[in-house]
Amino acid sequence: KKRFNIALLPGDGIGPEVISVAKNVLQQAGSLEGLEFNFQEMPVGGAALDLVGVPMPEESFSVAKNSDAILLGAIGGYKWDKNEKHLRPEMALYYLRRDLKVFANLRPATVLPQLVDASSLKREIAEGVDMMIVRELTGGIYFGEPRGIKINENGEEVGISTEIYAAHEIDRIARVAFETARKRRGKLCSIDKANVLDASMLWRKRVTALASEYPDVELSHMYVDNAAMQLIRDPKQFDTIVTNNIFGDILSDEASMITGSIGMLPSASLGESGPGLFEPIHGSAPDIAGQDKANPLATILSAAMLLKYGLGEEEAAKRIEDAVLDALNKGFRTGDIYSPGNKLVGCKEMGEEVLKSV
Amino acid sequence: KKRFNIALLPGDGIGPEVISVAKNVLQQAGSLEGLEFNFQEMPVGGAALDLVGVPMPEESFSVAKNSDAILLGAIGGYKWDKNEKHLRPEMALYYLRRDLKVFANLRPATVLPQLVDASSLKREIAEGVDMMIVRELTGGIYFGEPRGIKINENGEEVGISTEIYAAHEIDRIARVAFETARKRRGKLCSIDKANVLDASMLWRKRVTALASEYPDVELSHMYVDNAAMQLIRDPKQFDTIVTNNIFGDILSDEASMITGSIGMLPSASLGESGPGLFEPIHGSAPDIAGQDKANPLATILSAAMLLKYGLGEEEAAKRIEDAVLDALNKGFRTGDIYSPGNKLVGCKEMGEEVLKSV
Numbered sequence: 001k002k003r004f005n006i007a008l009l010p011g012d013g014i015g016p017e018v019i020s021v022a023k024n025v026l027q028q029a030g031s032l033e034g035l036e037f038n039f040q041e042m043p044v045g046g047a048a049l050d051l052v053g054v055p056m057p058e059e060s061f062s063v064a065k066n067s068d069a070i071l072l073g074a075i076g077g078y079k080w081d082k083n084e085k086h087l088r089p090e091m092a093l094y095y096l097r098r099d100l101k102v103f104a105n106l107r108p109a110t111v112l113p114q115l116v117d118a119s120s121l122k123r124e125i126a127e128g129v130d131m132m133i134v135r136e137l138t139g140g141i142y143f144g145e146p147r148g149i150k151i152n153e154n155g156e157e158v159g160i161s162t163e164i165y166a167a168h169e170i171d172r173i174a175r176v177a178f179e180t181a182r183k184r185r186g187k188l189c190s191i192d193k194a195n196v197l198d199a200s201m202l203w204r205k206r207v208t209a210l211a212s213e214y215p216d217v218e219l220s221h222m223y224v225d226n227a228a229m230q231l232i233r234d235p236k237q238f239d240t241i242v243t244n245n246i247f248g249d250i251l252s253d254e255a256s257m258i259t260g261s262i263g264m265l266p267s268a269s270l271g272e273s274g275p276g277l278f279e280p281i282h283g284s285a286p287d288i289a290g291q292d293k294a295n296p297l298a299t300i301l302s303a304a305m306l307l308k309y310g311l312g313e314e315e316a317a318k319r320i321e322d323a324v325l326d327a328l329n330k331g332f333r334t335g336d337i338y339s340p341g342n343k344l345v346g347c348k349e350m351g352e353e354v355l356k357s358v
Numbered sequence: 359k360k361r362f363n364i365a366l367l368p369g370d371g372i373g374p375e376v377i378s379v380a381k382n383v384l385q386q387a388g389s390l391e392g393l394e395f396n397f398q399e400m401p402v403g404g405a406a407l408d409l410v411g412v413p414m415p416e417e418s419f420s421v422a423k424n425s426d427a428i429l430l431g432a433i434g435g436y437k438w439d440k441n442e443k444h445l446r447p448e449m450a451l452y453y454l455r456r457d458l459k460v461f462a463n464l465r466p467a468t469v470l471p472q473l474v475d476a477s478s479l480k481r482e483i484a485e486g487v488d489m490m491i492v493r494e495l496t497g498g499i500y501f502g503e504p505r506g507i508k509i510n511e512n513g514e515e516v517g518i519s520t521e522i523y524a525a526h527e528i529d530r531i532a533r534v535a536f537e538t539a540r541k542r543r544g545k546l547c548s549i550d551k552a553n554v555l556d557a558s559m560l561w562r563k564r565v566t567a568l569a570s571e572y573p574d575v576e577l578s579h580m581y582v583d584n585a586a587m588q589l590i591r592d593p594k595q596f597d598t599i600v601t602n603n604i605f606g607d608i609l610s611d612e613a614s615m616i617t618g619s620i621g622m623l624p625s626a627s628l629g630e631s632g633p634g635l636f637e638p639i640h641g642s643a644p645d646i647a648g649q650d651k652a653n654p655l656a657t658i659l660s661a662a663m664l665l666k667y668g669l670g671e672e673e674a675a676k677r678i679e680d681a682v683l684d685a686l687n688k689g690f691r692t693g694d695i696y697s698p699g700n701k702l703v704g705c706k707e708m709g710e711e712v713l714k715s716v
């Protein structure tokens with residue numbers, strides 16, 4: 001029997017509810033494939049702030065770092081919104097990504113036929129959307145130096161953030177993207193602002209140079225402003241997208257809303273070695289926390305990504321993906337994806353329905 | 359009779375066609391209100407590159423700078439796409455904005471009832487959208503130093519761009535936005551990434567501090583990734599938006615696509631003094647250039663903004679706006695906004711139809 005240590009970081013808001021459901025599904029899928037999991041649950045974000053006064057306690061980090069894979073719920077809430085920067089729940093994500101060195105963030109955005117009417121887009125535009133956004137996660141303007149609020153020579157305050165990418169940082173994320181595109185429909189679109197930003201010019205140059213190593217992948221480039229339009233005009237034109245940290249933040253949220261089911265979308269953050277970090281892309285939804293209303297499918301699908309990308313256990317992953325489709329095909333819907341004619345269920349019941357089909 | 363000098367910068371692609379049509383409409387609306395225009399046409403962008411080897415010739419700039427207002431067509435084309443950075447047509451825009459010091463870019467995004475079906479969004483989501491995006495245009499990551507591609511201590515290339523805002527730059531764009539909101543529905547949403555970027559933290563702090571001077575305006579804040587989602591989920595929640603240069607570039611393009619009629623949307627770029635720059639937000643569309651297929655309405659509506667914001671001639675502006683609605687109500691449509699049951703016309707004929715109603 002294969003054994004794996006899984007760190008569970010439920011976090012805040014609906015995080016604990018969706019993690020508890022996803023854990024059961026993961027356990028079940030694993031045991032049917034001969035995998036044994038040792039789960040260890042640790043506080044992060046607002047939960048950690050309340051317990052020990054910091055958003056990312058060293059002990060939580062060390063458990064996460066020494067695990068085989070990490071499943072995270074959600075982070076943040078109104079309660080801590082006025083905290084100073086270093087005492088904000090979101091800093092847990094910031095430190096986790098940086099210190100785990102998970103530079104590649106994979107964010108699928110898929111419109112399931114069962115849920116096409118949940119999209120804001122017209123049916124004929126939304127139908128069949130299936131893209132993977134590969135976002136650089138540990139560089140760029142999120143981490144660049146210098147940064148801060150300084151006083152300039154006129155005694156005036158100046159806010160500074162630095163977008164900076166070294167060649168090797170671009171190359172390694174581009175390789176992940178080319179490999180990803182290769183396993184999908186073979187199309188990669190790199191998104192930048194190379195008509196204005198020097199950081200984007202180097203980005204485009206390096207990505208272009210790598211293309212010859214992936215002759216089976218068709219590479220194109222698009223400016224970020226145009227991409228924000230094209231995602232709405234014709235999202236089906238995209239297969240795999242690669243972009244920097246901040247553009248990826250914006251475009252992946254836009255793409256997720258296009259699918260209309262942000263409660264459905266998982267993500268994986270991977271480094272060169274060490275455990276990967278798997279989490280739903282939705283937030284902590286404090287307004288519905290503790291009410292058994294959350295949609296657990298994004299976290300359940302993150303558990304599937306954990307099996308596939310984190311542990312290389314494709315069979316177990318497939319079990320979960322199929323079980324989710326099964327529950328949807330049977331008409332089970334949480335409130336966020338409900339439409340008349342289906343069966344409205346809560347977070348726990350949705351989890352049980354998925355469990356039945358694993 | 360009031361006299362004004364108007365600089366016309368047709369630029370590239372469909373630019374000359376739409377400028378020639380808009381010029382006639384502007385002339386007519388002005389003469390009916392007792393205004394006399396002295397038009398001076400100058401090359402910029404690719405057209406200038408071909409003529410004199412630079413995208414923004416000094417003489418063109420000086421004519422523009424000394425005018426009362428500038429009407430620009432569009433810039434760029436495949437032909438110059440491989441040029442080095444300083445020889446790219448887009449640099450004309452970059453220099454014009456910087457040297458005219460037009461820091462406030464107003465970009466309305468409106469869904470006209472006549473055109474609601476042109477949107478990618480479902481009718482009930484698109485209907486009634488009416489927002490104004492106020493984008494900072496002469497600061498931030500577009501212009502910040504240091505920038506460039508440098509070699510680091512490992513001998514590796516590094517691309518650098520700097521997002522930087524001084525307090526006074528934030529204050530002056532925020533004031534334009536508060537004033538704009540005051541004349542609209544009194545709601546201002548400031549968009550930033552203050553949970554991560556120091557430049558955004560100062561942005562939020564300054565905007566918040568100014569709010570007490572505008573007690574009649576309701577101020578809110580939103581993170582840029584959430585804004586990219588909310589624009590699709592429920593665009594009607596927005597009245598006036600204020601944001602930095604790069605976020606404004608991305609979000610205003612996204613918003614324009616939401617209206618489904620990018621061929622309809624004008625823009626105004628204003629400074630503290632000197633002429634304003636007025637231009638459609640669409641590009642040069644080289645694939646349809648010279649074929650009398652372009653939609654001139656965005657440029658015609660830019661001429662209306664020129665009258666209103668550039669010359670303070672609201673009556674003449676209103677004439678143009680009403681004439682555009684008239685032409686649409688009569689069913690005239692260029693290809694980009696055509697739907698069955700309407701009359702398909704070219705650029706010139708659309709111009710003539712608008713002229714008739716001015």
Ligand SMILES: CC(C)[C@H](C(=O)O)[C@@H](O)C(=O)O
Nearest residue numbers: 090091093094249553554583
């Ligand atoms: C919470 C925030 C720091 C984070 C980010 O900007 O990366 C979030 O928006 C995300 O996309 O995971």
Ligand SMILES: CC(C)[C@H](C(=O)O)[C@@H](O)C(=O)O
Nearest residue numbers: 195196225448449451452607
């Ligand atoms: C052409 C380009 C430099 C420009 C910009 O990024 O500002 C354009 O996208 C715009 O929005 O006017």
